[in-house]
Amino acid sequence: MASHNIPKILLQHGWLSFRRAHYFDRSMGVKILMVFVGFIFIWYLAMAGALLPQLLDYVFPAKEPHHAFFSILLYLYAADLVTRFFVQSPPKQLIISYLPLPVSRSKLAGFILLRGWFSIFNIYLFPLLIPFFMRTLLFPVSANAFWLAVLGCFLLGALNHSLITWYKTWPGRQARIAALVLFIAGAGVAGGLYPSAFMNISEQLGRAFIAGNPWAFMLPLAAVAFFQSLSKKGLVQSFYDWAGTGHTKAPAGSSRIEKFFAGIPVFGTYWELEWKLIMRNKRASGGIRQWPLAIIGIPLFLYFAPGESSGQYIYLLVMVAGGYGFYHLQYAFSWESRFFDLIASRDADLYRFIQAKYYFYSLLALSQILPMLILLGFAAPDMVLPMAGMFFYVTGVIFAFLFYTGVNNSTRIDPNKRASFNFEGTSGTLFMTILAAMFSVIILMIIAYFLPFRMEENFAMVTGATGLIFILLHPRWLRATTKKFQRKKYHNLSKYREK
Amino acid sequence: MTAIRIEQLIKKYGQQTALHIDHLEIEPGTLTGIVGNNGAGKTTLFRLMLDLIEPTAGKAIIAEQAVTGSDHWKPFTGSYLDEGFLIDFLTPEEYFYFVGKLHGMDPAAVDERLKEFNRFISDEVLGQKKYIRQLSTGNKQKVGIVAAMMVRPGLLILDEPFNYLDPSSQIMVKRMLKAENEARGTTMLVSSHNLNHLTNICSRVILLEKGKIIKDLTPPQDDLGEVEQYFSLQAEDQNTERAGDPASDQNPARDTNRDTGHNAGPRR
Numbered sequence: 001m002a003s004h005n006i007p008k009i010l011l012q013h014g015w016l017s018f019r020r021a022h023y024f025d026r027s028m029g030v031k032i033l034m035v036f037v038g039f040i041f042i043w044y045l046a047m048a049g050a051l052l053p054q055l056l057d058y059v060f061p062a063k064e065p066h067h068a069f070f071s072i073l074l075y076l077y078a079a080d081l082v083t084r085f086f087v088q089s090p091p092k093q094l095i096i097s098y099l100p101l102p103v104s105r106s107k108l109a110g111f112i113l114l115r116g117w118f119s120i121f122n123i124y125l126f127p128l129l130i131p132f133f134m135r136t137l138l139f140p141v142s143a144n145a146f147w148l149a150v151l152g153c154f155l156l157g158a159l160n161h162s163l164i165t166w167y168k169t170w171p172g173r174q175a176r177i178a179a180l181v182l183f184i185a186g187a188g189v190a191g192g193l194y195p196s197a198f199m200n201i202s203e204q205l206g207r208a209f210i211a212g213n214p215w216a217f218m219l220p221l222a223a224v225a226f227f228q229s230l231s232k233k234g235l236v237q238s239f240y241d242w243a244g245t246g247h248t249k250a251p252a253g254s255s256r257i258e259k260f261f262a263g264i265p266v267f268g269t270y271w272e273l274e275w276k277l278i279m280r281n282k283r284a285s286g287g288i289r290q291w292p293l294a295i296i297g298i299p300l301f302l303y304f305a306p307g308e309s310s311g312q313y314i315y316l317l318v319m320v321a322g323g324y325g326f327y328h329l330q331y332a333f334s335w336e337s338r339f340f341d342l343i344a345s346r347d348a349d350l351y352r353f354i355q356a357k358y359y360f361y362s363l364l365a366l367s368q369i370l371p372m373l374i375l376l377g378f379a380a381p382d383m384v385l386p387m388a389g390m391f392f393y394v395t396g397v398i399f400a401f402l403f404y405t406g407v408n409n410s411t412r413i414d415p416n417k418r419a420s421f422n423f424e425g426t427s428g429t430l431f432m433t434i435l436a437a438m439f440s441v442i443i444l445m446i447i448a449y450f451l452p453f454r455m456e457e458n459f460a461m462v463t464g465a466t467g468l469i470f471i472l473l474h475p476r477w478l479r480a481t482t483k484k485f486q487r488k489k490y491h492n493l494s495k496y497r498e499k
Numbered sequence: 500m501t502a503i504r505i506e507q508l509i510k511k512y513g514q515q516t517a518l519h520i521d522h523l524e525i526e527p528g529t530l531t532g533i534v535g536n537n538g539a540g541k542t543t544l545f546r547l548m549l550d551l552i553e554p555t556a557g558k559a560i561i562a563e564q565a566v567t568g569s570d571h572w573k574p575f576t577g578s579y580l581d582e583g584f585l586i587d588f589l590t591p592e593e594y595f596y597f598v599g600k601l602h603g604m605d606p607a608a609v610d611e612r613l614k615e616f617n618r619f620i621s622d623e624v625l626g627q628k629k630y631i632r633q634l635s636t637g638n639k640q641k642v643g644i645v646a647a648m649m650v651r652p653g654l655l656i657l658d659e660p661f662n663y664l665d666p667s668s669q670i671m672v673k674r675m676l677k678a679e680n681e682a683r684g685t686t687m688l689v690s691s692h693n694l695n696h697l698t699n700i701c702s703r704v705i706l707l708e709k710g711k712i713i714k715d716l717t718p719p720q721d722d723l724g725e726v727e728q729y730f731s732l733q734a735e736d737q738n739t740e741r742a743g744d745p746a747s748d749q750n751p752a753r754d755t756n757r758d759t760g761h762n763a764g765p766r767r
Contacts, residue, residue: 277588339584493552
């Protein structure tokens, strides 16, 4: 094998892939907006961390805030694990292009694993944890306790990182499914059946961290080493699978839902294509597969969430009530950017195409919001009406807004690339569009405030009525969107074609 | 009546003129070849004809109606320019059904029609349980060509259809085009870098250079040798220009790399 300085070269490539990402191709305005949003996110976490002691003091008055926090520490990292499961990229995405190089595969795998540690998921909790530990440990207890708690939390994050890396790297599908089933069963038993025992173990672990108990650090460290070595083995074993071209799992038209769509007159052709577009691309399918969790998770969150009025969760309702469509339609026509030349040059009616898209995402939203409304009826009955009203508002007003302004977003999307946040399809206009859509509900809240009934009912009426008007008038704004698209067709097509 | 008429068609990108055709008429049922070096304007011409880019001036007219902003030509036009015409998350079968459906063909009719392309695509493309994105470049090219021809268009536009294909497939494409043109009188516009392919099948060959038509020939009456001669002279001119380049004197290998993309030695 050649003796190039491969770690150095790969490190340089890692830096270049970051520096030359689509994010940096954006205009200065977009970059500033993104930095601003990132800053707001960090600020929000830091404020949450700084205010957490008061909240814990309120919920667990008999305990010190840091002890109370330690009792939910394992829940926090279980949630972190679930998030990573859906969003964190497997290291194989980094490795394929390096496979033909004259480098030992073991060395390559080792370095790719090392590079995998430079992930946002390994640091994103610290803006919350550090202010919290500063307030509860650094000043009231000791600097030692502070650093040991930070180290302990880092190790728990590292364990999650290693578990996910192993899970997404290991070639044996059955072993991975067994691991997933075991995890869900374990979490269900621990968190659901014996919550007090689980919280007690969690608290003991946190106490062991700040007491400097070596076992509390050695055990996660050993587990990290174990899963990292398994991941390395998995990476080396999986090389051939990843380098191969692969086959589709299902033959053409084998899915029942695809056949169902195909059989629908008028819109069936477009709906079938839309469904395949979502389900056969990592980015889109990743988004829609999170919905079953959201249907259960949002009612659960609203059940436990503190607060006296539904108004404080208004933006959550905006983001949720439109189902997956709210996310997808932000890039309305960019999803087809790679084959819009075909759509434009074949006998496809653009109005029908846009109309089919609107109906598809409205019906999808309905199918997602109905079960959520039923669960909300048990978990947070006060939120049922606002959520229902918001469904009409989002599928009427906001969808109309996204469709119409979506014509201005001529950026190209490669849906095969996996990204939780799509810098490639992002533009300054899009940012402003989303902000405007989110803030538009403020006006409705003000109107609702002056109506005679309860706030929840007023708000549901205002949003529902506004939304219904837009839904009823949809042929008008869909035609306006089509005309606008025709006007911008050449510009958008040329941008879609850019690579 | 002409199938295609072009009047004062100009496409500019900034100050640069990509295409400038004063007048061109394509008669129905002709198989017309467009040849030209890279950047000659072949793809630009096709995109203008398919209303995928907006002309700076002038118009392309299909069936006596300008294509810009109109859909009248779509039902009888089949085309394949590049991978932007493929939906890569579909399997080839699904893609053919989708395109067929847009042209009013049901799956059974598509299957029936695909049988005619069996030798061209069968083993490597159909029934492979692969998405188009997983196919080789050559097989993607085959899918695009078949999808364009499958709908039995009255007008067929293909950009570089011989690219990426193995020699047998290139011959098959030529035969398929010729057969379709003769049997159904399909008007065809086909571009290629390879003069031999076009000489064999085309009843008319148009030479584009820097966005302009510089020769319009009808073989076998016209001798295509002069087109070949034209390209030879172009190549000679480029070599001569490079010989005068000081950088070339200092580093001949660098010059060759720029020309061919690899260090293959001087080319004559």
